[in-house]
Amino acid sequence: MIKKKADLEIIDIKPRGYCKGVVRALRIVKRTREENPEATINILGKVVHNRYIMEALNYYRIKTIDIPGLTREELLQYVDQGILILSAHGTAKKIIEIAKGKGLTVIDAVCNDVVSTHDIIGQASAQNKQIVFIGKNYHPETEAILQNFPLVHLITQESDIESLNLDSARNILITNQTTLSILEIQSIIQAILEKYPQAEVNNEICGATRVRQEAIIKQADLDALIVVGDPNSNNTAMLAQIGLEHGIEHVVRVESIEDLTLKEFKQGWRVGITSGASTPTYLTKMVSHYLKEVDLRNPQRKPKIDLTKILE
Numbered sequence: 001m002i003k004k005k006a007d008l009e010i011i012d013i014k015p016r017g018y019c020k021g022v023v024r025a026l027r028i029v030k031r032t033r034e035e036n037p038e039a040t041i042n043i044l045g046k047v048v049h050n051r052y053i054m055e056a057l058n059y060y061r062i063k064t065i066d067i068p069g070l071t072r073e074e075l076l077q078y079v080d081q082g083i084l085i086l087s088a089h090g091t092a093k094k095i096i097e098i099a100k101g102k103g104l105t106v107i108d109a110v111c112n113d114v115v116s117t118h119d120i121i122g123q124a125s126a127q128n129k130q131i132v133f134i135g136k137n138y139h140p141e142t143e144a145i146l147q148n149f150p151l152v153h154l155i156t157q158e159s160d161i162e163s164l165n166l167d168s169a170r171n172i173l174i175t176n177q178t179t180l181s182i183l184e185i186q187s188i189i190q191a192i193l194e195k196y197p198q199a200e201v202n203n204e205i206c207g208a209t210r211v212r213q214e215a216i217i218k219q220a221d222l223d224a225l226i227v228v229g230d231p232n233s234n235n236t237a238m239l240a241q242i243g244l245e246h247g248i249e250h251v252v253r254v255e256s257i258e259d260l261t262l263k264e265f266k267q268g269w270r271v272g273i274t275s276g277a278s279t280p281t282y283l284t285k286m287v288s289h290y291l292k293e294v295d296l297r298n299p300q301r302k303p304k305i306d307l308t309k310i311l312e
């Protein structure tokens with residue numbers, strides 16, 4: 001029997017998915033449970049931004065304390081005992097002290113690249129430099145930076161630069177959140193430099209974010225791009241933004257195969273698939289495998305997600 005030609009040409013864009021910081025954070029969480037089988041274990045905020053990971057951790061009796069709109073300090077009020085794991089995005093020193101003061105055993109799963117940004121800002125502050133930090137408001141990474149260094153000037157978008165009022169006689173350092181768009185940040189840095197040409201720049205976009213975004217830019221002639229990842233994951237959102245900025249007409253964000261709809265695809269399309277640094281490989285592969293076989297006019301039933309495979 002002649003096999004029917006696939007309806008879509010699927011391009012698995014690489015690298016994609018888990019970065020070293022996420023792999024490390026998940027390893028810490030799993031090891032903590034293995035070494036403390038009976039302990040109460042809570043995570044302050046999502047250990048990484050992915051709902052399915054949170055659900056899989058529930059399965060191992062590890063509870064994520066995450067209420068939208070609440071800061072880490074406010075979330076800490078809901079934890080009174082046991083082990084507290086801190087997320088890959090970094091947590092302010094003040095929060096760690098409060099947690100220890102409550103008698104909690106604190107385990108920090110912060111990513112080394114985030115620690116490096118804190119160190120750079122710490123050194124610049126000690127040298128009395130003024131610090132401009134480009135980041136997303138209410139993101140936990142930005143929250144921790146602002147709590148550790150309250151004198152930092154936060155820039156969330158280019159229009160914020162107008163109200164920036166720095167002392168031109170003092171040194172200035174421009175730095176940023178690790179997971180921003182490599183294209184967007186260039187224009188923001190350039191606009192700050194036009195106002196303060198003497199400022200020094202330390203671009204802290206991490207290697208994992210950079211290579212995942214560059215892999216999209218290298219793609220040519222894609223009709224559509226699918227970005228698999230959590231709606232709250234900044235690096236996932238940035239992959240979609242890079243796709244649009246790169247001129248891909250159809251950019252589709254899905255959390256998993258569950259919310260994938262086929263109406264946006266046409267027969268013969270070249271469709272790239274990528275995923276955020278916090279997206280389980282299993283979820284991305286599911287979308288890719290399904291679309292490689294799909295019959296757009298008579299689509300096969302979508303497979304069910306097995307939570308036991310999320311942390312693999």
Ligand code: SF4
Nearest residue numbers: 019021111178206208
């Ligand atoms: S995206 Fe970058 S900064 Fe964030 S956890 Fe991964 S490696 Fe670390």
